[in-house]
Amino acid sequence: MNILLVDDSKVMRNIQKKALAALGDVTFAEAGDGVEALAVIAQNPAGFSLVLVDWNMPNMNGLELITKIRATDKKTLLIMVTTEAEKDRVLEALRAGANNYMIKPFTPDALVEKVRGTLAKLRAA
Amino acid sequence: MSLTAAAAKGTIDARLIMPFVNSTRNVLQTMLGLVTTIDRPRIKAVPAPEYDYSAIIGFSGKIVGVVVVSFRRETAIKMVTAFAGEVVEPDTSDFSDAIGELANMIAGAAKKDLGAVASISVPTVILGKGHIVTRPSDIPCMVIPCSTEAGEFAVEISIKQA
Numbered sequence: 001m002n003i004l005l006v007d008d009s010k011v012m013r014n015i016q017k018k019a020l021a022a023l024g025d026v027t028f029a030e031a032g033d034g035v036e037a038l039a040v041i042a043q044n045p046a047g048f049s050l051v052l053v054d055w056n057m058p059n060m061n062g063l064e065l066i067t068k069i070r071a072t073d074k075k076t077l078l079i080m081v082t083t084e085a086e087k088d089r090v091l092e093a094l095r096a097g098a099n100n101y102m103i104k105p106f107t108p109d110a111l112v113e114k115v116r117g118t119l120a121k122l123r124a125a
Numbered sequence: 126m127s128l129t130a131a132a133a134k135g136t137i138d139a140r141l142i143m144p145f146v147n148s149t150r151n152v153l154q155t156m157l158g159l160v161t162t163i164d165r166p167r168i169k170a171v172p173a174p175e176y177d178y179s180a181i182i183g184f185s186g187k188i189v190g191v192v193v194v195s196f197r198r199e200t201a202i203k204m205v206t207a208f209a210g211e212v213v214e215p216d217t218s219d220f221s222d223a224i225g226e227l228a229n230m231i232a233g234a235a236k237k238d239l240g241a242v243a244s245i246s247v248p249t250v251i252l253g254k255g256h257i258v259t260r261p262s263d264i265p266c267m268v269i270p271c272s273t274e275a276g277e278f279a280v281e282i283s284i285k286q287a
Contacts, residue, residue, distance in 0.1 A: 008247065009226040010219055011209050018210060056229070058247055083233020083245075104230050105155040 001026045002046070006037040006065065007054040007081070012104075016052060016081070019108035020115065034060025038068060048076055050115065053098070055082035055089070063096055070097030079118060081111075141239065142166065142267055145192070145280050148234035149271060152227065157207040157275070164270035173257050175268060175279040177201070180228030181249045181258060187241035190264045190284030194228040200276030207275065221250040231280065241286065 003026055005013045013030050020026055029044065031037035034057060041048070051069070053062040060068075066078055080093040081102040090101045100118040102111060146163055153159040174195035182192050196204070198215070205213050205223040213219050225248035232245050251258075258281075260266055266283040 009222050009229075011205075011213070011223040012226050014209065056233075056245065056247055083230050083236075085234060085237035086242075088242075104233065105152045107155060 001049045002029070002044075003027070004029045004031065004037065004040060004048040004051040006031045006034065006051060006057070006062065008032050008057040009054070012054070015108070016111065019111045022108070022112045023115065033057040034062065034065035034068070037065055041069070047073070050077045050079065050119075052079050052081045052102075055080060055084045055093070063093060066093065066096045066098050077118060077122065079114065081106075141188075141284055141286075142269065142282060144235035144238035145231065145282055146269060147238060148231050149269070149280055151234060152230045153204075153273060156227070156230065157204055157273075159204075159207070159273040159275055162272045164272060166267055166269045169266040169268045169281060173255065174281060175270070176277070177252070177254045178224055179251045179256065179258060180225050181251070182228055182232040183246035184232075184236070184243050184284050185246075186243035187287050188236070188239055188243035188284050189287045190261050190282075191258070192228075192232050192235075192284065193258055193281040194224075194231060194278065195281060196224065196278040197276050200273075200278050203275035204273075204278075216252050221252060224248075225250045 003020060005016050005028060007013050017028050029040050031040045053065055055062040062080055078098045079100045079102055080098045083104045085103045093101055100114060102114045150161045153161045174193050176195040177198040178196045178201045180194045184190050201224055202215055205220055208223050213223060228248050236243055236245055260283040264283045264285050266281055269280040271278050
């Protein structure tokens with residue numbers, strides 16, 4: 001599985017990498033904001049199976065990024081991983097095209113379960 | 126003195142404080158496995174943060190002001206190591222990044238419980254003793270002293286409902 005981690009915190013991306021290594025055969029790409037993420041996606045024509053997206057980032061936030069990705073790509077699994085915990089924010093992200101939503105703080109196990117659960121749900125659909 | 130009583134002695138609304146107490150405990154327990162003891166809160170009169178390193182987060186919208194999470198240097202080093210799962214060289218960009226992310230989670234979780242539509246800024250981190258943070262002059266600053274096995278830090282709240 002090819003995973004793109006988008007978060008302006010390098011430490012947070014490393015935490016996510018360590019947690020998601022539990023999924024098995026995974027490779028990671030990283031971006032520090034939405035603009036960088038779009039460039040990484042453009043440079044990888046094979047695409048990503050999963051993109052984890054932080055909300056609050058400089059240059060381009062996660063909501064804008066998800067909207068831009070979904071304008072051309074309905075397939076890639078997108079999960080918002082953020083401190084934005086209000087119900088309205090969750091709904092906003094899901095309406096923009098996120099497949100699921102993970103609120104920080106989280107344990108590594110909770111992140112892995114969120115990804116596994118989202119994958120299973122999509123496969124069953 | 127309870128948090129509510131302490132807040133009542135100043136002019137800050139206790140309902141703006143408790144979400145930060147709860148979010149601080151939750152973030153440190155979840156991300157670092159640390160139990161946080163909350164000490165007696167007080168109104169802060171001087172502009173300098175409590176400790177050496179500060180992560181500053183601005184609030185805008187229906188809640189306005191700033192929140193500063195201020196760490197003793199030794200505390201920050203232990204917490205960043207626990208957070209990152211590895212030793213991070215102090216006074217580097219990765220170190221600032223980790224401190225900022227912890228503060229971001231504390232502020233973000235508190236924002237939900239504040240129950241008002243507000244946005245928080247990307248954190249700004251200052252490393253070094255003796256720095257001064259300029260806060261809104263019309264909003265009192267409440268300091269919540271916190272202690273953990275990793276050491277002391279403080280959450281300094283200068284926010285109000287817009």
